[in-house]
Amino acid sequence: MKWLPLAAALWVLPVSGVQPPAPRVATAAPYSMRRTPEVVTLEDARHEIVVSIAPSAGNIVFEMLVKGRNVLQFPYASLEAFKAKPGLAGIPFMGPWANRLDEQAFYAGGRKYAFDMELGNVRGAHPIHGFLSAASDWEVVEARADATSAWVTSRLEFFRHPLWMAQFPFAHTIEITHRLQDGALETAIALHNLSVEAMPVAIGFHPYFTLSDAPRDDWTIALGARTEWLLAPDKIPTGETQPITNRFPDPKAAALKDHDLDHVFGDLVRDASGRAVMSVTGKSQKLDVVFGPNYRAAVIYAPKGRDFICFEPMAGITDALNLAHRGLYKELQQVPPGETWRESFWIRATGF
Numbered sequence: 001m002k003w004l005p006l007a008a009a010l011w012v013l014p015v016s017g018v019q020p021p022a023p024r025v026a027t028a029a030p031y032s033m034r035r036t037p038e039v040v041t042l043e044d045a046r047h048e049i050v051v052s053i054a055p056s057a058g059n060i061v062f063e064m065l066v067k068g069r070n071v072l073q074f075p076y077a078s079l080e081a082f083k084a085k086p087g088l089a090g091i092p093f094m095g096p097w098a099n100r101l102d103e104q105a106f107y108a109g110g111r112k113y114a115f116d117m118e119l120g121n122v123r124g125a126h127p128i129h130g131f132l133s134a135a136s137d138w139e140v141v142e143a144r145a146d147a148t149s150a151w152v153t154s155r156l157e158f159f160r161h162p163l164w165m166a167q168f169p170f171a172h173t174i175e176i177t178h179r180l181q182d183g184a185l186e187t188a189i190a191l192h193n194l195s196v197e198a199m200p201v202a203i204g205f206h207p208y209f210t211l212s213d214a215p216r217d218d219w220t221i222a223l224g225a226r227t228e229w230l231l232a233p234d235k236i237p238t239g240e241t242q243p244i245t246n247r248f249p250d251p252k253a254a255a256l257k258d259h260d261l262d263h264v265f266g267d268l269v270r271d272a273s274g275r276a277v278m279s280v281t282g283k284s285q286k287l288d289v290v291f292g293p294n295y296r297a298a299v300i301y302a303p304k305g306r307d308f309i310c311f312e313p314m315a316g317i318t319d320a321l322n323l324a325h326r327g328l329y330k331e332l333q334q335v336p337p338g339e340t341w342r343e344s345f346w347i348r349a350t351g352f
Helices: 006-016 079-084 162-167 320-325
Strands: 031-035 040-044 049-054 060-066 105-108 111-114 139-145 150-157 172-181 184-193 199-201 220-223 225-231 237-243 261-268 276-281 286-291 297-302 310-314 333-335 340-350
Touching (some): 105 320, 220 297
Antiparallel strands (some): 139 150, 172 184, 297 310
């Protein structure tokens, strides 16, 4: 019997019908995370989504690229320009209260807490959006990616800041996780109450969304709410409500060109998991903003002549702290001592 050399034997294997194993092809990881001293970038390669967060600039999400298009309004040439003169853009966090208060004070537990206006971190006859939207003290505690998602978790230790505690004397920490998964960006927040008293929850987010395939007046919106809170001329709710259909005969398909919006909506339409959806659609592009059950209200801000719309997830309506004290608002949430309040909202883009 004549033996073939090994190389020859391997060469004739395909002739006998036995195929060699296919070469292993390297594929890109579905999710990735990159970090520089200023920015954490999350990427979902399969859905072509890239999200950029700046922890040292209020922990703001300033970019959400969907197939190369930023769906967030961010009218700054650079992150440095934003930090030099911060304004509301991208997805800012609003705390320790969101939107307007009707006086230079808030109420909690039956007590009035008057602001010290000389400290400079609270301004205006109707203090608005708290004082944390540009806070530089967020600390990244985890930034990772695995086979299922990419995420970054940042923490703000509110209780360490005397000027903040002087205005809102409830010791607490704030933890926010931005997670990119299955084509959606989740923003999850946890408020941990370190105080010996219950802490009221009136935080919110103020995302600025934009579409690139149609002008603003060609956008259509869908609003998952049943009621609108009527507002006084100073944009403070009066305590009265009306059906949303008084303003939007068809809340599921309303032409944005017909509306100049800075309004407050409640009684959100929930699915079986307690989530509600607000949407904006252009020619084919669409953004869905999904509110978790502890977001009890939505402010929608879309002034005419501006190419953005804000669907604002709110733990309570505008002036919730003070309206609850006056008995005009019944849904103010609180965190008991030592416990944590949690909620999420999601942004999903389609049609790009």
